[in-house]
Amino acid sequence: MTFDVTILAPHVPFLLKGALLTAEACALALAGSLVIGLIVAALRTSSSVILSRAAFIYVDLFRNIPFIVQLFFFFYGLPEIGIYIDAFTTGVIALSIAGGAFSSDVIRSGILAIDTGILEAAEVSGLSRSVIFRKIVMPIALRTSIRPLGSVFINLVLTSSILSTITLNELTGSAKIVASDTFRPFEVYAVLLIVYASLTYLVSLAIGALHRHLNRDRMPEVA
Amino acid sequence: MMRYTSFTSYDFILLAQGLGVSLALFLATTLIGLFVGTMWAIIRFYRVPVLTQFITFFAELLKNSPVLVQLFLVFFGLPALAKINITPVEAAVITLSGNTAAFIYVIAVSAIESIGRDQIESARVFGLSRWQVLRHVIAPQAVAFAIGPLTGLLVNQLQVTSLISVIGVVDLTKIGNILNLRTLKPFIVWTVVGGLYYVTAKLIAYGGARLEQRLRAHTAWKGL
Amino acid sequence: MISVRGVRKSFGSATVLDGIDLEVHRGEVVSILGSSGSGKSTLVRCINGLEKLDGGRITVDDFDVSHPKQLAEARKRSATVFQLFNLYPHMTAVQNVTLAPIQVLKQSRTQAESAARALLDSVGLGARADAYPAQLSGGQRQRVGICRALAMKPSYLLLDEITSALDPEMTAEVLSILARLAKTGTTMVFVTHEIEFARTISSRIVFLDKGQLVVDLPTGQFFAPDGGMSKPRIAQFLSKMRKD
Ligand SMILES: Nc1ncnc2c1ncn2[C@@H]1O[C@H](COP(=O)(O)OP(=O)(O)OP(=O)(O)O)[C@@H](O)[C@H]1O
Ligand SMILES: [Mg+2]
Numbered sequence: 001m002t003f004d005v006t007i008l009a010p011h012v013p014f015l016l017k018g019a020l021l022t023a024e025a026c027a028l029a030l031a032g033s034l035v036i037g038l039i040v041a042a043l044r045t046s047s048s049v050i051l052s053r054a055a056f057i058y059v060d061l062f063r064n065i066p067f068i069v070q071l072f073f074f075f076y077g078l079p080e081i082g083i084y085i086d087a088f089t090t091g092v093i094a095l096s097i098a099g100g101a102f103s104s105d106v107i108r109s110g111i112l113a114i115d116t117g118i119l120e121a122a123e124v125s126g127l128s129r130s131v132i133f134r135k136i137v138m139p140i141a142l143r144t145s146i147r148p149l150g151s152v153f154i155n156l157v158l159t160s161s162i163l164s165t166i167t168l169n170e171l172t173g174s175a176k177i178v179a180s181d182t183f184r185p186f187e188v189y190a191v192l193l194i195v196y197a198s199l200t201y202l203v204s205l206a207i208g209a210l211h212r213h214l215n216r217d218r219m220p221e222v223a
Numbered sequence: 224m225m226r227y228t229s230f231t232s233y234d235f236i237l238l239a240q241g242l243g244v245s246l247a248l249f250l251a252t253t254l255i256g257l258f259v260g261t262m263w264a265i266i267r268f269y270r271v272p273v274l275t276q277f278i279t280f281f282a283e284l285l286k287n288s289p290v291l292v293q294l295f296l297v298f299f300g301l302p303a304l305a306k307i308n309i310t311p312v313e314a315a316v317i318t319l320s321g322n323t324a325a326f327i328y329v330i331a332v333s334a335i336e337s338i339g340r341d342q343i344e345s346a347r348v349f350g351l352s353r354w355q356v357l358r359h360v361i362a363p364q365a366v367a368f369a370i371g372p373l374t375g376l377l378v379n380q381l382q383v384t385s386l387i388s389v390i391g392v393v394d395l396t397k398i399g400n401i402l403n404l405r406t407l408k409p410f411i412v413w414t415v416v417g418g419l420y421y422v423t424a425k426l427i428a429y430g431g432a433r434l435e436q437r438l439r440a441h442t443a444w445k446g447l
Numbered sequence: 448m449i450s451v452r453g454v455r456k457s458f459g460s461a462t463v464l465d466g467i468d469l470e471v472h473r474g475e476v477v478s479i480l481g482s483s484g485s486g487k488s489t490l491v492r493c494i495n496g497l498e499k500l501d502g503g504r505i506t507v508d509d510f511d512v513s514h515p516k517q518l519a520e521a522r523k524r525s526a527t528v529f530q531l532f533n534l535y536p537h538m539t540a541v542q543n544v545t546l547a548p549i550q551v552l553k554q555s556r557t558q559a560e561s562a563a564r565a566l567l568d569s570v571g572l573g574a575r576a577d578a579y580p581a582q583l584s585g586g587q588r589q590r591v592g593i594c595r596a597l598a599m600k601p602s603y604l605l606l607d608e609i610t611s612a613l614d615p616e617m618t619a620e621v622l623s624i625l626a627r628l629a630k631t632g633t634t635m636v637f638v639t640h641e642i643e644f645a646r647t648i649s650s651r652i653v654f655l656d657k658g659q660l661v662v663d664l665p666t667g668q669f670f671a672p673d674g675g676m677s678k679p680r681i682a683q684f685l686s687k688m689r690k691d
Contacts (some may be wrong), residue, residue, distance in 0.1 A: 006260045015572070017301055021494075021579040023246075041629060061417075064378065064382075064420070064421045064424040064425065065382070065417040065420050065421050065424075066381075066382040066383075066384075066385035066386075066396065066417075067382070067385075067419055068385045068388070068389075068396055069396060069399065069413055069416055069417045069420060071418070072396075072399065072403065072409070072413050073401070073409065073410070073413035073414070073417065076403055076409030076413070077409040077410045077413060080408075080409055080410060080684055081410075100238060117531055117533040118533050118535060118536070119530060120497055120529075120533065121527070121529060121533035121534075121535075121595075122535070123496075123497070124495040124496065124497060124521060124525075124527045125522070125526065125527075125547040125551065125595070125599060126522040126523050126524075126547060126599070127545075127546070127550055127551060128550070131550050133548060135550070136535055136537075139537045140535075140536065140537055143537060153431060154287070156289070158288065158290075159289070160492060161289035161291045161292055162289075162386070164291070165291075165389055172289065172291060172292060172295075175292075175295075176295070179295070179299060183303070184303065185295065185296075185299035185303050186296065186300030186301065186303050186304035187300075188300075189292055189295045189296035189299065189300045190296060190300065191383065192288075192292050192295075192296075193284065193288045193292050193293065193296060194284075194288075196281070196287065196288040196289055196292060197284050197287040197288045200287045200288075201287065204225045214267065217536070217537070217578075217579030217580070217581050
């Protein structure tokens, strides 16, 4: 029984390339989830029964079906209907759609928590519904839900490892290659585990900082 | 050749088998995870030195890393390190149980905290033994508190089981893969597979809600 | 002119406004008095279109508030100050004040901002213009609320118990601003429990009781022994309020 991580040294650049791909996919999927999450949360809180119902069905479906099944649905299904996109794009789309379902739930509770008096003040001042949503509802909901959104994002990072199953050599995919090249799977995956855990820890630190920044007005002033 | 690309009635049996494997592993790992996670929480409650710190760290590591990587570590890594043989199902059981335990641990810890050390300590003053305190004071309240978050966790863990298809366990997702390759009808295959997962998840959520209701009614009745 | 004609409003089976008639002309300061639950807030919320009428008609400068298209015009002519301020928590004082002028009146940002700073300055908040609501005292927040309303250059200012969440010192800050506004001819509909103050600034006082407008008199007559005070309900209300 030997445990020697130094044998991984020559493979670090290759793994870093994978990590970069993971970072890119997660960043894009984060943006995608937020956009989808906002739109779906707006639909779910809208007064239209049909729209809120449709939004609910979307959230319910994508929250209750395993991500890998969703991923295969897109990866094998899209070419079937003539849409040929690469694994990276497919992965980002699938991650965004799944992440959007989770974010929309979080954003929705942020919206529902907004003091109705604030919305009434906006309404009587003659602001249009779209301005109220963009300038008041959205920023307030986003900043109150930044922590739960952070958890959604951390989950997104962890879930992105599943993209390795559609031939994408992101961090986990690259590690698989290194593991079979070196015949040292234990070292490779143990290190990978630590890397992911550290990555999510850094993300949670960043979220804490962002939360404090967005809610800075509630802190006592320095001056 | 065309014959092979169409669906046959045997495919239903395949799907049912796959679902059965998924469910069996889900149930087994849930029970093991429930037991292990609760043990961890109890160790933490009694502040066992070293072990508590180790468990806290280990649970954090499991919660904050991808299950897929954990699976690879157990299935590919452990045999290479310890020169032992591990079957895909064994690897799946070990990994999913450990992962579930980490999340159960968190729920159990907050359930115990919700009861409060004071209440537990005061029960001991009345001369109840450790085991009696656990059995009659902590457990009923902790279960009532935890059932909601637990349901959410289980719905999630059912989905996590789909990853074991990647190391070759022939669960529902793996059957999906097999049918997908043979029929080349990805939309139908993955819609059916997704639908089966969806219905199962809904049943778990429904069962959890029912159980919560019954527990609530029970405690309300006891309170009279 | 704000015209309220035969307005009725109920919540479920409870009738809250039971046939209200009221006119407010430009330049008037009309105070609305009445015990708790008499329907004062509901009346104001009907005027600014936050509640749908169950009967009757309200127009603001001839724009019917029950008509969706006209409501937008009606709302441009009135502005509301709220009891609980209702400031936008994520915006600074200046941003609170400039949002509607920029978005609704289509003012340029620089124009709206210099107007907002001048307004805030005039209520003694020049130095706090860039503070967030959470960093301001209650009295300061309500002064921002007043500026936010005034920035829309409304013909009518609707004020619903705007000092009841404030302590006496802060109340005085806010009331002094209203007194100044009254002097400059701002039209106001003023729901209040501050009777003495209402007496000094109002041109007219109306009294609501159980959803009905029982008295509508010029201020002098309202407080005269043979005017409003001759009604036992009002005499009782006033003596109770004065004791508090
Ligand atoms: N949205 C609502 N749903 C149900 N009942 C309501 C609603 N708004 C007001 N009411 C009821 O209508 C009545 C009048 O309320 P309103 O707020 O207009 O009184 P008010 O004169 O402003 O009282 P206060 O001096 O306490 O502010 C009260 O009995 C109140 O409970
Ligand atoms: Mg009121």
